Amino acid sequence: MxxxxxxxxxxxxxxxxxxxxxxxxxxxxxxxxxxxxxxxxxxxxxxxxxxxxxxxxxxxxxxxxxxxxxxxxxxxxxxxxxxxxxxxxxxxxxxxxxxxxxxxxxxxxxxxxxxxxxxxxxxxxxxxxxxxxxxxxxxxxxxxxxxxxxxxVDDKIAEHEQSRRHPDASLTAKGFTQLSSATNSTSETLAATPKAVKAAYDLANGKYTAQDATIARKGLVQLSSATNSTSETLAATPKAVKAAYDLANGKYTAQDATTTRKGLVQLSSATNSDSETLAATPKAVKAAYDLANGKYTAQDATTARKGLVQLSSAINSDSETLAATPKAVKSAYDNAEKRLQKDQNGADIPGKDTFTKNIGACRAYSGALSTEAGNWTTAQFIDWLESQGAFNHPYWMCKCSWSYGNNKIITDTDCGTIHLAGCVIEVMGVKAAMTIRVTTPSTSSGGGTTSAQFTYINHGADYAPGWRRDYNTKNKQPAFALGKTGNTVAK
Known part of the structure; x- marks a missing residue:
């Protein structure tokens, strides 16, 4: 299929x-x-x-x-x-x-x-x-x-050949037009031939009798747009007239001068006038100058009398005849602004922590510092001390707040439990070679050893770092440590 x-x-x-x-x-x-x-x-x-x-x-x-x-x-x-x-x-x-x-x-x-x-x-x-x-x-x-x-294309050509859509030309549109050699026609639909144009030209050329115009007779004249010409045989164009008009129109139309605008002013030689609309002549100015020059008796200023003084911007001068400029005063003010004030007793010291370190003084960090609840290892305790800036000073100390619920318990001393509530912490040295001393309070309800002094020394892993506990009248040495019988630990 x-x-x-x-x-x-x-x-x-x-x-x-x-x-x-x-x-x-x-x-x-x-x-x-x-x-x-x-x-x-x-x-x-x-x-x-x-x-x-x-x-x-x-x-x-x-x-x-x-x-x-x-x-x-x-x-x-x-x-x-x-x-x-x-x-x-x-x-x-x-x-x-x-x-x-x-x-x-x-x-x-x-x-x-x-x-x-x-x-x-x-x-x-x-x-x-x-x-x-x-x-x-x-x-x-x-x-x-x-x-x-x-x-x-073939279809369009065939269509065009059969079409009569060829509009005549008019004054407003292009199109086909018929030629005419007539010289007396008023038609607006015909086009003149060269023959008709030549006939009109020859007629006009044969009738020409014009003469050039002068200032004494009418005639032909050439136009000019120049604005600086002195010719008496040329005629100015509207362009030249407009240029001259615009120039004249833009010229200054005088007003009387005031204290707020420029203008015309009348001169005056008076020396006792308070007018604000007159201008002084050189004569008046000279009279005023001579009067002032004859009365001048100024002397240099001293610490004992008024007078003329020279300015100075120096900030290290001990002169008693010069006057300080605002620049010198500002320099002195700025310098004084940076100084500490005696009546502040150190309260205006910026960066007190760095200041204490620089002068080698003890840094009393706080009298009621909370370390928050929970247990600490010795390593965590040391990290916390570092975060408080304890190793930035030769000697640093603080006292913990008297709150069992807001302070840590150090559990790995091997010589007793330290509850930091109410403790005094002292730090000497840097982190690489440190001595830490913790003095516990006389009472504790948080399970810490009371009335004791714990010391942690760490000069590096090769130097046996560790804690020790010092005994005292409140925290007595165990009996066995003295070779005696009795209580194992004196409470």
Whole structure:
């Protein structure tokens, strides 16, 4: 059986075409045609398709029109230019401006070569769809994308040859015009021939009797736009007149001077006037100068009398005849501003911690410091001391707050438990070579050893770091340590 080629309107396309025929319906605007290779075999168009089986190229339509013989046939044309190719063509699809596949068709297999394959040719693809009403389809396209095919050009030439649409020229539009050699015509639709122009020129040339104008008679005159000419034979153009007018218009129109604006002023030689509208003459100025010069009796100032003084910006001078400038005063003020005030007793020292370290004094860090609840190892205790800056001073001390719930318990001394509530902590040396002393209070409800003094010495891992506990009248030495019997530990 021979192969059948056909075009099918898709289900989506039929719905849009039907909607377009309804009152107020929007026309279907078919804008694009796509070409496909059918996936390698000739496809059978299906109304349920929403796209080609395997699209290889698409472009805007070159032309869409109503068939001249069949009024319900619409012909869509696509031109594939020579530079596009390298694919087989077995299927075609028409899309509207919303991207909906309106119609799909199969076609005889055709290979579109690319220029690189040694063949360059354009190829025209046409699809014909049958609609119930051509009015449902928009038959206009974007003319900026159109390529003129040979058939299109031939049709337009034939159409133009049969057309009589050649408008006559008018005063407002270009067009065809008839020539005339008449020299007495008032027509505004005819064009003069060179013969008519020559006749008019010769007539005018033969009647010329004009003379040049002078200041004593009328005549021909040459125009000039110069604004600095003294000629009496040229006539000024409106441009020259405007330039002169603008210059004159911009000139100063005098007003009387005041204390707030420039202007005209009257001179005065008076020496006793308080006017603010008159200007003093040199005579008045000289009189005032001579009067002032004759009365001048100023002397240099001293610490004992008023007088003239010279300024000085020096800040290390011990002169009693110079006066300090604001610059010198500011330098002295800025210097004094940085000094400590005696009546502050050190309260205005910035960086007290660094100051204490620099002078080698003991740093009394706090009299009621909380270390928070929980247990500590010795290593954690040392890390906390470092965070408080204890190793930044030759000698550092603090007293912990008297709160069992807000202070740590050191449990790994091997010589007793230290509850830091109410303890005095002393630190000497740096972290690499330290001595720490903890003095416990006389009572404890937190399980700590009371009335004791614990000392931790650490000069490095090779020097047996560790804790020891000193015994005293309140915290007596165990009996066995003295070679005696009795209590193991004196409480």
């Amino acid at each position: 021979s192969t059948k080629f056909k075009t099918v309107i898709t289900t989506a396309g039929a719905a849009k075409l039907a909607a377009a025929t309804a009152p107020g319906g929007r026309k279907v605007n078919i804008t694009t045609m796509a070409v496909g290779d059918g996936g390698g075999k000739l496809p059978v168009p299906d109304a349920g398709q929403t796209g080609l089986i395997h699209e290889v190229w698409r472009h805007a339509l070159n032309k869409i029109s109503q068939d001249k013989r069949n009024s319900n046939y619409i012909i869509a044309e696509l031109v594939i230019p020579p530079e596009v190719g390298g694919f087989w063509m077995r299927e075609l699809g028409l899309y509207d401006d919303a991207g909906t596949l309106i119609a799909v068709a199969n076609m005889a297999e055709s290979y579109k070569p690319a220029l690189a394959e040694g063949s360059g040719r354009s190829q025209t693809c046409r699809m014909v769809i049958i609609v119930s009403s051509v009015a449902s389809v928009e038959l206009t396209i974007d003319t900026t994308t159109v390529m003129a095919t040979q058939d299109y």
